[in-house]
Amino acid sequence: MTDADFHTLDGEEPTAEFDHVIVENDDAPDECALFPHEASEEELTTAWIAAYDDSFVALESMQ
Template sequence: MEDTPLQHDDTDAMMTTTEPGSSVSPADDVEYVAIVAPYDDAPDECTIFPAGLSEEELLTTWVSAAEGSYVSLDEMV
């Protein structure tokens, strides 16, 4: 899987879900946007959503996590 580090500010970071040599269809090749919002009085928050959504779709198609509530994928294996 492509490993694109998230940035520690309000700029976008792009990620894809496919691994080199994987056998997925083009429909499975989804690009995601990750935005990290820094807060002075709370943990930073990362929001991830598929790229290219309409404003209406974006209202219900996202996930956010506060810094400290997630772990590296390497730690899960």
């Protein structure tokens, strides 16, 4: 397990900063990968989460 940068607002729980990338596949469902903002290349091999197809939506569509 690695340390992450956490930021707090008054009275709120810490949150980590994440980045994402969307992979548009021709022959498979699209993928959205989430990973820590300042992860090293070595950390990126294990510190990510993937969502597939309709498991994710554009932020703009939810506002």
